[in-house]
Amino acid sequence: MTAATLPATGPVRALPSPLRLGLARTAHELRVFSRERDAVFFIFLYPILMLAIFATVFGKQDPFSGTGVDVTFPQYFLPGMIATGVMLSSFQSLAIFIAVERDEGVLKRLRGTPLPASSYFLGKVGQVLVTSLVQTGLLLVVAALMFHVPMPTDAGRWWTFAWVLVLGTAAGSVCGVAFSSVPRSGKSASAVVTPIVLVLQFISGVFFQFDQLPHWMQDVASLFPLKWMAQGMRSVFLPDAAVRFVEPSGSWQHGATAAILAAYLVVGLVLGARTFRWLRRDAG
Amino acid sequence: MNRTPRAVDVTGLHKRYGDKLAVDGLDLHVDEGEIVAVLGPNGAGKTTTVEVLEGYRHRDSGRVTVLGEDPQAAGRAWRARVGMVLQDVAVGSESTVEELVAHYALFYPAPRDPDEVIAAVGLQEKRKSRARHLSGGQRRRLDVALGVVGRPELLFLDEPTTGFDPEARHAFWELIAGLRADGTTILLTTHYLDEAEHLADRVVVVTGGHVVAEGSPASLGGAAAHRSRVRWLEDGEPREVSTDTPTRIVGDLAARFAALGHAEVPGLQVLRPSLEDVYLELVGTAGRSSTADLEEALR
Incomplete structure (x- = not known):
């Protein structure tokens, strides 16, 4: 056996830095994610496929005809699909995968190594960031090339795009970590998380025009971040003249969007930090 | 750091789950370089004890020192010196054997060479296989590889050969002999008496959450038992x-x-008397567990 030929005590070296390990974890998480067929399809490709389907089916219609505002359906759907992608890549992905890793004991095993908790979470954040950036980029390319959605040309709109994307991803990630403690097992994780995400998509103006939903539904959706992310993204891709017809409030509400997403970020962070467990709930 | 020549030192350990007393006044020590086997029927408190020593569980009372530190307060530097092979613990099943061993090696300041570790556990043929395609015994060998790749001074093995065929068990025993030659201190729990007899310098028999006998495999149970x-x-x-x-x-x-x-x-x-006879006598006289447990223990 080869182990016998290896010296038991190596030279005394420092522990690897948490940042370096965080990057190594990011690479590892991305590799694993890319091999999970379910994840690639239902988290990464799903919004792109949905955009393609909805834009193809409704592409010829003019949702705001008679208002003097020129907005095509693909143009209206793109912001909602970007918001959906952010929520899937951050919230859904982490809520399911951390629940599975906890249930299978992957977390327990990692806890027994000198890997710092910060590196584990850096790896998750890195994986979420890369996934949602690539996903969003693909959505933009598909929308621009296949469905001729006009891309914003001024820096102000791209700035809005950037902060909504970053704040939304961060809020979705911490909420995903917190929510990963809710499913009772890894097997049930997908069944618990997916319907919540799906309902939010229906009531938050992703599949339907938000202004045409019943008022009570709009009010319920306003309690959750997806509606605000979608609205923030509409302010990037729709002309300002459309706001009177597109948003029930008649305003893009950037202040409220930032405040709600930040509130979810803080609450998710506190809840996540307090409820995160390396071991299964039934593990004593 | 308070370094003692004892790698593991436990006195009066108690651990309760609800109204069940899992560990009841257990005393245990492992000297540096020693290999100690903890034997006992299911539910004897072996795994709970090991998980307290690994820092996973908080004890209710008792004194516990592992490599000079209290495991429930120990940090990264301590975990870099301790290897753990746990029960019922998966790895990311979409990763290959060599990816996992190389990835875990990164966590440690002075790891072993991942390729040599894979060879040592006999998984060269499977190095490109994803973890989910491995058989039960192969997965257990991967567990062992991940437990030793950090070059631990102290290795915990919780029922390491469960699910091995006889050939794999003998190969595993050789691996342990290699680690012993390196000076690795090992605490293992096992159901297999021949495994304890073959590997251990000292055997500790646990039932009902405390030690009922300890000694070298030959002297276990005292002269009367032999x-x-x-x-x-x-x-x-x-x-x-x-x-x-x-x-x-x-x-x-x-x-x-x-x-x-x-x-x-x-x-x-x-x-x-074989070790098995001695063990059965010890376990039998120290508060009989159910027959099913014993049968399970003697699989």
Whole structure:
């Protein structure tokens, strides 16, 4: 056996830095994610496929005809699909995968190594960031090339795009970590998380025009971040003249969007930090 | 850091789950470089004890020192010196063997060479296989690889060979012999008595959450437990004597039967207790567990 030929005590070296390990974890998480067929399809490709389907089916219609505002359906759907992608890549992905890793004991095993908790979470954040950036980029390319959605040309709109994307991803990630403690097992994780995400998509103006939903539904959706992310993204891709017809409030509400997403970020962070467990709930 | 020559030092450990007392005043020590096997039926408190030593569980009372530190307060530097092979713990199943071993090696300041570790556990053929395609025994060997790749000073093995075929177990024993030669201290729990006898310098028998016997595999249970039994037939009846001096008994018997005109003593047997006999006696007298547990323990 080869182990016998290896010296038991190596030279005394420092522990690897948490940042370096965080990057190594990011690479590892991305590799694993890319091999999970379910994840690639239902988290990464799903919004792109949905955009393609909805834009193809409704592409010829003019949702705001008679208002003097020129907005095509693909143009209206793109912001909602970007918001959906952010929520899937951050919230859904982490809520399911951390629940599975906890249930299978992957977390327990990692806890027994000198890997710092910060590196584990850096790896998750890195994986979420890369996934949602690539996903969003693909959505933009598909929308621009296949469905001729006009891309914003001024820096102000791209700035809005950037902060909504970053704040939304961060809020979705911490909420995903917190929510990963809710499913009772890894097997049930997908069944618990997916319907919540799906309902939010229906009531938050992703599949339907938000202004045409019943008022009570709009009010319920306003309690959750997806509606605000979608609205923030509409302010990037729709002309300002459309706001009177597109948003029930008649305003893009950037202040409220930032405040709600930040509130979810803080609450998710506190809840996540307090409820995160390396071991299964039934593990004593 | 308070360094003691004892790698593991436990006195008066108690751990309760709800109203069930899993560990009840357990004392245990492992010296540096020693290999200690903890034997006991299911539910004896072996895994709970090991998980307290690994820092996974908080004890209710007792004093616990592992490599000079209290495991429930120890940090990264301590975990870099300790290897753990746990029960019921998966790895990311979409990663390959070599990816996982190389990835885990990154966590440690002075890891072993991942390729050599994969070879040492006999998974060279499977290095490109994803973890979910491995058999139960192969997955267990991957567990062991991940447990030793950090070059631990102290290695915990919780039932490491469960699900191994005999060949894989012998290969595993060789691996442990290699680690022993490197000076690695090892605490293992096992259901297999031959494994304890083969690997361990010292065996500790645990039932009902505390130690009922300890010693080298040969001396376990004290002299009384190792008395030989001499059996023979006389007047058509089986006779049996328990003795420390079987040779003298046999000599006396031979002389007596020779005097009666018999060249042979009918049905003569000299039985030396195996570790299994000693273990069964210890576990049996120290608060009997259910038969099912024992059968499970002796699989």
